[in-house]
Amino acid sequence: MPISVLFIGDVVGKPGRAGLAAAMPELRDRYSPDLVIANGENSAGGVGITEKTAGELFECGVDVITTGNHVYKHREAYRFLDESERVIRPANYPAANPGRGHTIVERAGRRIGVINLSGSMYLTVARYPFPEADALLERLDGEVDAVICDFHCELTSEKVAMGWHLDGRAAAVLGTHTHVPTADARVLPGGTAYISDVGMTGSRAGVIGVRREQAVKAFRTQMPIRFETADEDVWVNGAVVSVRDDGLADSIEQVLTPVPG
Ligand SMILES: [Fe+2]
Numbered sequence: 001m002p003i004s005v006l007f008i009g010d011v012v013g014k015p016g017r018a019g020l021a022a023a024m025p026e027l028r029d030r031y032s033p034d035l036v037i038a039n040g041e042n043s044a045g046g047v048g049i050t051e052k053t054a055g056e057l058f059e060c061g062v063d064v065i066t067t068g069n070h071v072y073k074h075r076e077a078y079r080f081l082d083e084s085e086r087v088i089r090p091a092n093y094p095a096a097n098p099g100r101g102h103t104i105v106e107r108a109g110r111r112i113g114v115i116n117l118s119g120s121m122y123l124t125v126a127r128y129p130f131p132e133a134d135a136l137l138e139r140l141d142g143e144v145d146a147v148i149c150d151f152h153c154e155l156t157s158e159k160v161a162m163g164w165h166l167d168g169r170a171a172a173v174l175g176t177h178t179h180v181p182t183a184d185a186r187v188l189p190g191g192t193a194y195i196s197d198v199g200m201t202g203s204r205a206g207v208i209g210v211r212r213e214q215a216v217k218a219f220r221t222q223m224p225i226r227f228e229t230a231d232e233d234v235w236v237n238g239a240v241v242s243v244r245d246d247g248l249a250d251s252i253e254q255v256l257t258p259v260p261g
């Protein structure tokens, strides 16, 4: 029996958290997910994550939280990142940094490895993501039945390359970080579900999560501007992947859902 994995793009601030909570019943009805993964790197105040915001995502029914370049914004979360087995950060950050780069969850009798990697172009990493992905897969070999990768990455070229690099070895390579959904969701020939970016969960009325008048002013004036999280017209962006018994994907469907109410 294939299992259904719902993956939710970067949840941005309180509007994103509240929006996800409001949308989850409908998403559960529509996709009956066995596993829910959400990127939480923007969940606290639009940048970073805390134990409290992670807790809110777990309360929505999220099983695993992935992150990215904003993961260390809030110092008070470092201990939580070390202790939590269900919140992960890119594996190719310095090994001594708080947190872990992968986790294993059992759902519907299947062991799913969730891995988080960061792109190396315009983002800071300790090790390149491609050999890191190989090392992680080798480490998880025999311990998991399928692998889902959140590739938190700026460049579509690096993302597409990672899709091909893991094709036939991971159930899914799902891009995050740009907050803008791409129109290239597909299952690659080797059986890996791929999308360059799932998008974000938050206000569509802003500029990738920030109030648009502030973001436009920053670009217009090139002066420092205090950013606040946009809160109108909240959407949940993500993807649903059907994962077969052999650990590869049957299908990937993009999720672009306005929050009800
Ligand atoms: Fe983000």
Ligand SMILES: [Fe+2]
Binding pocket: 041, 068, 069, 070, 152, 176, 177, 178
């Ligand atoms: Fe990011």
